[in-house]
Structures are given as C-alpha cells and as structure tokens.
Amino acid sequence: MDSWGSSYYQGSSAHQVMPPSLFHSFHRPLREKLLEKPNMKIQVYCNPDDPWHIVGWIAFESLPDCFILHYVYVKDTFRLHGIGRQLLSKVVPASNRVVMTHLTYSASKIMGTHYHYFQRFKYVPHAL
Numbered sequence: 001m002d003s004w005g006s007s008y009y010q011g012s013s014a015h016q017v018m019p020p021s022l023f024h025s026f027h028r029p030l031r032e033k034l035l036e037k038p039n040m041k042i043q044v045y046c047n048p049d050d051p052w053h054i055v056g057w058i059a060f061e062s063l064p065d066c067f068i069l070h071y072v073y074v075k076d077t078f079r080l081h082g083i084g085r086q087l088l089s090k091v092v093p094a095s096n097r098v099v100m101t102h103l104t105y106s107a108s109k110i111m112g113t114h115y116h117y118f119q120r121f122k123y124v125p126h127a128l
Contacts, residue, residue, distance in 0.1 A: 003073050004031055004059070011104030034070055034101075039063060043091050045074075045083050058087040067096040069121070072107070084110075099124045 005024055009015055014023045034040060039061040047053045056074035060067065069092070074083045092098060098121045100107075111118040 001028070001031060001035075003057075003075075004071055007073055008071065008102055008104065011106055012102075034059070037061060040070075041091075043087060045087055056083045056087060058084075058091055060091055062091070062093070062096075065096070067092055067098045069098055069100045071102045079106075096120075097122065101125055 005028055008027070009020055009023050014027075035042075041060055041062065043058045043060075044054055045056040045058075047055060054075075055078045056072070058072045059070040061070070062068075069088075072084050072087060074087075100121055100123045102125070103123045111121065
C-alpha cells in the first residue's frame, strides 16, 4: 500500500500541485477500495533465494473482455533489469485490450520507447 502511494505521488504530477498529506488523504482510500474488489489481484516479484524480499509487484484485474492494469511497482535499485516487463508478461493476456488506471512519468517514457508493445494499452484514469 505504501509503495504504491509514495511512488505514484513522486512519479506523477501530484507532487507538483499538492502536499503529500493532501494526496494521501484521497488516494489511499481509492487504493483500499481497489484492493477490496473481487477480481483484484497482486502478483509479487521476489528473490527466489529470499521470498520475503519483495523487489516489485503488479496490481491488476483480469476481466473477460478487458484487463485492467492498476499499477506496476519495482524498487528503484532493481529498475531497468526487465522486472516490470516480466511482471507484465506473466499476467497480461496477449489478446485482451489493456486499460491502465495509473500512469507515471517513468511508465510514459517506457511506453514511448516500446510503443509497439504498448499499442493496446489505454490510459483511462476514470476506470477506477
């Protein structure tokens, strides 16, 4: 919960327009509500030798006609090692359209660089 909130606050334009306390006062209840959804899942990426050391995770809903990607998180130290790509490849079906509810500057840059892979990904923040 905390890694989602703090990384999204820093990685989006939110930190430019509001203090952290204001952002977390409305965004934390949104995250809590998402986590209570019946189709919500979180896939964790960890070190196989130390399963308690979480390196990253992906929060998503897999519906019959749509895949909803809520957030992908990878710890700073482990970024640029393909972990986010591995998480996506494990859970995102090849045929479904993908709706994203959160988008950070880093994700935007990655999507721009690898546009061919992300063509079917659509950012729809109101899908919450």
